[in-house]
Amino acid sequence: MKLSAWVALAVAALFAVMGSVFVVPEGHTAIIFNLGRVSRTDLGPGLHFKVPLVESVRVFDRRLQVLPAEPERYLTSERKDVSVDFFAVGRIQDARAFFRATGGDEKTAVDRLAPIIREALRNEINARTLQQVVSGNRAEVVQRQLDAINRAAATLGVRIVDLRIKQIDLPTDSQVIKDVYRRMSAQRQQVASRLRAEGEEQANQIRAKADRDRAVILAEAERDAQRLRGEGDAEAARIYAEAANRDPAFFAFQRSLEAYRQAFANGDTVIVLDKDDPFLQYMKSDR
Secondary structure, three states: OOHHHHHHHHHHHHHHHHHHEEEEOOOEEEEEEEOOEEEEEEEOOEEEEOOOOOEEEEEEEOOOEEEEOOOEEEEOOOOOEEEEEEEEEEEEOOHHHHHHHHOOOHHHHHHHHHHHHHHHHHHHHHOOOHHHHHHOOHHHHHHHHHHHHHHHHHHHOEEEEEEEEEEEEOOOOOHHHHHHHHHHHHHHHHHHHHHHHHHHHHHHHHHHHHHHHHHHHHHHHHHHHHHHHHHHHHHHHHHHHHHHHHOHHHHHHHHHHHHHHHHOOOOOOOOOOOOOOHHHHHHOOOO
16 A cells, blocks of 8 residues: 555545544533434533544533623512612533523523522512511522522523522612602601600700709808808907907997988988987087
8 A cells, every 4th residue: 555545545534533522621621423413411520432423522511600681670569669680600401401492502501590589589578578578688689589480491401590689679660669768758857856855855854954943052052141140240240349348438438320321322412400419428528
């Protein structure tokens, strides 16, 4: 056999080997088609073989994928609008079912999963009040519907591992916003009225206490003043008595001078008395 024939044979064998070997990367799975029909499925990572020209391979990513969705509007049990922004985390569970349902197109799978998730969330939110939806346990909201979502997603060969609510908003064109603002305003007004009433009550208590303390202080001051005046009068009387006892004549003279000083204080006083009146005894001349 000529060398060229051996070379051609070697090249053909090389291409045959290359066409019969393929590698599935980590985190992926593969389906083998035999003349267009699925012959083997869910091949794990590693080196695999196929029949050249007869079998073909399709590889799918089985790693967790985030399935985004547009915010959706729902009605609570009181018929109030809420806008819910969510996302799902899922992966391919059954490569055969996934290929048959979507043709291997991930976008098609996302488009078919979104209504399933939205409907499950709608069922849960419709059964709750606005307060329960906004302030309740969000994990509990989605966990109750996760099994139902996966039963529907199994027909697509997909499993939803987690479903998370990112944000719950009140739509700007909803009457709920006005109702919430009106309720908040009323609550703030109630708080303000209560604080004003409490402040007025405390102010009245402080004023009453101040008036009571003032009355007590004035009464005590008046009591002390009366006592001091009494003590002063008593001391003055004692001093006068002592002075009178020591020199009665001088004491009488001193008292008369005081009486004269008070009687003629303004300089215009006119007193008509008998010449022998005792009041004038110190004003008479002995000569």
